[in-house]
Amino acid sequence: MGVKIPTPPSCGHACLRVALVVYMIFFWIIGAVILSFGIYAEVAKWNYEGVSNVVLSPSSVMIAIGGFMFVLNFIGWIGALRENITLLKIFGWTLMLVFVLQLIGALVAIIFSSQTKNFVNAGIRRNIRYYYDDPDIHFTLDTLQMEFECCGGVGYNDWDLNIYFDCDGKAASACGVPYSCCTSSIVDMVPNTQCGFKVREGDPHPLSLQDEIFIRGCSSALAVWAYDNLKLMTALLLGLCVPQLIGCAMTFRFITQVEEEIMLYSNERSKEEAVAMTADNEW
Numbered sequence: 001m002g003v004k005i006p007t008p009p010s011c012g013h014a015c016l017r018v019a020l021v022v023y024m025i026f027f028w029i030i031g032a033v034i035l036s037f038g039i040y041a042e043v044a045k046w047n048y049e050g051v052s053n054v055v056l057s058p059s060s061v062m063i064a065i066g067g068f069m070f071v072l073n074f075i076g077w078i079g080a081l082r083e084n085i086t087l088l089k090i091f092g093w094t095l096m097l098v099f100v101l102q103l104i105g106a107l108v109a110i111i112f113s114s115q116t117k118n119f120v121n122a123g124i125r126r127n128i129r130y131y132y133d134d135p136d137i138h139f140t141l142d143t144l145q146m147e148f149e150c151c152g153g154v155g156y157n158d159w160d161l162n163i164y165f166d167c168d169g170k171a172a173s174a175c176g177v178p179y180s181c182c183t184s185s186i187v188d189m190v191p192n193t194q195c196g197f198k199v200r201e202g203d204p205h206p207l208s209l210q211d212e213i214f215i216r217g218c219s220s221a222l223a224v225w226a227y228d229n230l231k232l233m234t235a236l237l238l239g240l241c242v243p244q245l246i247g248c249a250m251t252f253r254f255i256t257q258v259e260e261e262i263m264l265y266s267n268e269r270s271k272e273e274a275v276a277m278t279a280d281n282e283w
Contacts, residue, residue: 013257017080020250024077024091027243031069038062045135058136076251083258092251099244106237113223120219124153128161131178142180150221151181151214157200158217167200175201181213 041059072094079087109116124144127137145151152158159165159177167175177196184195199212206215226233 013254013261016250016254016257017083020080020254021077023247023250024073024080027069027247028073028077031066031071031073033066034062035066035070038064038066041136057134058140080254083261085255085258088251088255088258092248092255095244095251096248099241099248102237102240102244117219117223120222121153121217124218125158125161128152128158131162132164142178144218145178145180145214148218148221148225149183149214150216150218151177152217153219155206155217156181156209156213156215160200173197175199177213183210183212183214 038059038061042063045059072091075087076091076095078084079091124141127141130137131141132138156177159181160167160175163169164171164173165176165178169175172194173196176198177200179191179193179195182192182195196213199209209215
């Protein structure tokens with residue numbers, strides 16, 4: 001007696017498999033794009049002399065995030081195509097771990113807001129030291145200060161941490177701030193990159209500088225922006241978490257279906273073998 005061919009997977013199984021593969025390919029492509037931009041930015045920095053070895057530069061962060069997404073979704077993709085339970089579990093549990101860590105990070109940032117602000121201050125102040133050494137940091141700090149109309153981490157005096165803006169320095173920019181701190185860096189339609197030079201000389205009162213430079217620190221500006229845009233922040237958090245939850249749900253459901261198919265196939269084989277043994281004994 002021949003072995004009975006198992007019932008082919010149901011449409012639900014096949015449809016879920018296709019949906020899971022499409023999901024993984026989509027985020028695999030996003031990871032590849034982020035990774036490519038990060039590598040491009042990192043290679044572009046090689047053309048600059050004296051680029052500092054900054055581990056947490058924007059390009060290195062992009063490479064880390066993009067590389068992680070690329071590898072994880074590739075593992076899940078292969079697991080879904082081959083119905084490999086081990087690879088699918090690696091993908092599903094890693095995705096769940098990322099989701100949990102994001103939630104913990106968001107809760108910690110809200111509950112310990114003062115510590116979060118200090119953490120942001122420390123990050124900005126650390127990067128101020130490398131303002132002229134790393135083009136990524138240069139661009140990021142300038143964009144941050146112009147978009148949020150702020151200067152430094154705690155305040156504009158943080159720029160004393162940079163050797164080019166240090167009040168004890170000999171550079172033309174000594175005791176100053178970058179042009180991105182200026183309330184207006186455009187004069188007669190021409191950018192004035194020296195608008196912040198010497199503005200801190202003599203330790204003037206902050207109010208006397210408010211028409212020349214932004215006197216608010218960027219950590220405070222970010223905190224105010226986050227508070228004023230709670231709906232947007234919530235939407236961003238949901239935008240990150242919901243796709244991960246969907247991915248986890250589809251992955252674990254697909255794992256269950258694959259295990260059920262394996263169990264069904266094993267049971268049918270056992271029944272066929274039992275029938276064959278009975279027939280042989282009767283013969």
